Amino acid sequence: MKKKIKAISAKALVLTFGIGTLFSCVSDKDSPGLEWMPDMYRSPAIETYVDYGYVKERTDVEKTMKQSAKHPPMNTIPYYGKVEDLEMMLPYHRQVASSAPVTHGLQAKHGWKISEELNGDYEVAAEDKNPIVLTEENQKAIFDQGKKLFKINCVHCHGEKGDGKGPMVESGAYLGVPDFANLKELADGQKFYSIYYGKGMMGAHAPLLKNKEIWTIVHHINKLQSKDYGVGNVTEEEVSDSTSVEIAEQQ
Numbered sequence: 001m002k003k004k005i006k007a008i009s010a011k012a013l014v015l016t017f018g019i020g021t022l023f024s025c026v027s028d029k030d031s032p033g034l035e036w037m038p039d040m041y042r043s044p045a046i047e048t049y050v051d052y053g054y055v056k057e058r059t060d061v062e063k064t065m066k067q068s069a070k071h072p073p074m075n076t077i078p079y080y081g082k083v084e085d086l087e088m089m090l091p092y093h094r095q096v097a098s099s100a101p102v103t104h105g106l107q108a109k110h111g112w113k114i115s116e117e118l119n120g121d122y123e124v125a126a127e128d129k130n131p132i133v134l135t136e137e138n139q140k141a142i143f144d145q146g147k148k149l150f151k152i153n154c155v156h157c158h159g160e161k162g163d164g165k166g167p168m169v170e171s172g173a174y175l176g177v178p179d180f181a182n183l184k185e186l187a188d189g190q191k192f193y194s195i196y197y198g199k200g201m202m203g204a205h206a207p208l209l210k211n212k213e214i215w216t217i218v219h220h221i222n223k224l225q226s227k228d229y230g231v232g233n234v235t236e237e238e239v240s241d242s243t244s245v246e247i248a249e250q251q
């Protein structure tokens with residue numbers, strides 16, 4: 001009996017060792033060899049913009065159709081920043097046009113404030129003043145920052161000069177982008193409103209930009225519309241091309 005157990009355990013030992021050796025040997029010296037249950041060491045990363053419908057040669061069509069990146073819950077506000085910026089972090093109080101659920105996908109069930117009016121609060125938004133007040137000291141940094149944000153988020157449609165001739169328009173992919181030179185009468189509050197909620201073919205930027213960033217861009221648009229915009233005598237040259245001002249610095 002004892003002999004039998006010994007023989008079995010010896011066989012088991014050889015087998016285990018043999019299998020172990022087999023699985024650990026692969027020709028690529030950078031490869032860890034064959035892995036048992038690789039998910040144990042390499043958990044599938046849950047990240048934004050990843051298509052979870054496709055996992056290791058398996059395609060789950062239903063999941064492929066689902067959005068992996070979601071908007072943050074409505075009215076989420078950052079918990080950092082300066083006290084004087086607090087008001088800008090609070091949820092925007094203006095209501096969006098009644099058509100927005102259809103035209104811009106902004107649903108009341110997600111917390112968007114939908115008006116019963118066709119134009120929403122667009123007209124009254126003209127009363128809203130830019131809470132970022134320009135001074136001689138801060139304006140250069142604000143213009144630089146606005147230019148930078150505009151470059152990242154808007155130039156592909158609106159063009160660097162704001163003439164409505166961005167690469168997407170030039171390529172023929174997009175139509176109806178206005179020249180800011182023709183919108184000089186547009187109040188700051190309405191610019192904010194349209195950027196925040198979107199307008200016509202332009203999508204809503206509220207999920208992409210903080211209110212403070214939108215107001216900063218509004219200053220930049222004003223600068224594009226009028227070279228003299230700003231405190232004192234600001235010439236175009238004084239507003240540098242530098243994009244070195246970090247976003248963090250403004251927050």
Ligand code: HEC
Nearest residue numbers: 153154157176177178190191194195199200201202205217
């Ligand atoms: C996909 C293209 C596209 C992008 C990106 C885009 N816009 Fe627009 N924008 C448009 C179009 C089209 C209109 C005209 C909307 C209308 O009047 O029907 C418009 C209109 C505007 C207006 C005028 C709104 C009004 O009330 O008349 C402003 C201001 C504006 N955009 C600013 C911005 C800013 C700032 C950004 C970046 C944060 C931006 N846009 C990004 C296409 C775009």
